[in-house]
Amino acid sequence: MESLKLGSLEVWPPVVLAPMAGITNAPFRTLCREQGGGLFVCEMITTRALVERNAKTLKMIRFGPRENPRSIQLYGVDPVTVGRAVRMIAEEDLADHVDLNFGCPVPKVTRRGGGSALPYKRNLFRAILREAVRNAGTLPVTVKMRKGIDDDHLTYLDAGRIAVEEGVAAIALHGRTAIQHYGGTADWAAIARLKESVPEIPVLGNGDIWSADDARRMMDLTGCDGVVVGRGCLGRPWLFADLAAMCEGSGERRRPSLGEVAATMDRHAALLTECFGSEPHAVADFRKHVGWYLKGFVVGADLRRRLATAESLAGLREGLAELDPAQPWPDGVDAPRGKTHPRDRVHLPAGWLDDPYDLAVPEADAELDTSGG
Incomplete structure (x- = not known):
């Protein structure tokens, strides 16, 4: 190549x-x-x-x-x-x-x-x-x-x-x-x-x-x-x-474990905070990524919700600490992500x-x- x-x-x-x-x-x-x-x-x-x-x-x-x-x-x-x-x-x-x-x-x-x-x-x-x-x-x-x-x-x-x-x-x-x-x-x-x-x-x-x-x-x-x-x-x-x-x-x-994914999520939010210069803004911006990172993993609905509505790095990290770090990469996640619906017209x-x-x-x-x- x-x-x-x-x-x-x-x-x-x-x-x-x-x-x-x-x-x-x-x-x-x-x-x-x-x-x-x-x-x-x-x-x-x-x-x-x-x-x-x-x-x-x-x-x-x-x-x-x-x-x-x-x-x-x-x-x-x-x-x-x-x-x-x-x-x-x-x-x-x-x-x-x-x-x-x-x-x-x-x-x-x-x-x-x-x-x-x-x-x-x-x-x-x-x-x-x-x-x-x-x-x-x-x-x-x-x-x-x-x-x-x-x-x-x-x-x-x-x-x-x-x-x-x-x-x-x-x-x-x-x-x-x-x-x-x-x-x-x-x-x-x-x-x-x-x-x-x-x-x-x-x-x-x-x-x-x-x-x-x-x-x-x-x-x-x-x-x-x-x-x-x-x-x-x-x-x-x-x-x-x-x-x-x-x-x-x-x-x-x-094929990262859930623990590795959680560490990446933590770092992603921290980098956003450094980039934006505002922790509330960064954590709010990060929320949309939570579902994508956790796609396919077994995570309770309440914990998913708390991660997706976190208002601070401390709150986000508290939720990430509750994830099972040993959970392996799930099968079947090499599939469409994001919105997939066609339009009725242009x-x-x-x-x-x-x-x-x-x-x-x-x-x-x-x-x-x-x-x-």
Whole structure:
């Protein structure tokens, strides 16, 4: 297996942590990075917020001294603003790699023409990529996208060719349409078709990677050059140890006991406290991780509830101390995590599907603090 080459960057193993809002902050990236190498992308930020130097946004793109390469994912709908944001990153040395998000399926994004709705507008998509690459200097620019809006409006092959023509360094494809959201089964065959269509640049596969063995199967079946892992690592930063072992040709897999999981939960909450500078804020933010960490383990409902409603590190640690440290890793947890329901329809701006070559920029409030893909 070869390393992933993104311009001048060489990434080994060819594994990418997908940006997830409220998840892939510096503490979570630290936990994942300690397990194995790869590319660990920060939470998605909007280009408008970056160029306006929004204080919250600038905090989100802080990287630790050991984070290398530093990776930022941008979301934008205006070519000019995207270009300014990328130039700012390059000139101020804010990151080593820029990814552009065209995969977000959230209704409040797609109804404004952003995220997974945008590649349908071929000329606007091209203009955004052109401005990003032109302003990036030596930084590699990559793209993450979905198959399209729905099965009647697939865009990934056209978008792939446009990306190659505009100098994008790699493409990550989530094998679902926007209407699928995270439901159903990811279409790995589409990843294979994209790889065949754009042999000039690396193609990364995303969707339904719940284990290192899933990643191996995806790469074997599609010929993709690497994998992007999102929901599969929720509550499981050690998945990156499994992925590193898989890329080295090893069948070794991490199966931590409940005691090891509890220690990781404790450290995760402590890192959040250090990052946020507020223990109540950090512990409240950590609550959403509790169910993911404990998935499959035998833990009483009352204890789960107390852990998921803890208000302080002391309260959290009190509950963690009640867990059975010898309980082994449960079977059957290499399965979907997070929300999996499809959508009834994709919310789009009025007349969005009328002209796929319209270059009009979506309305200004299309850039929201929402991530996903």
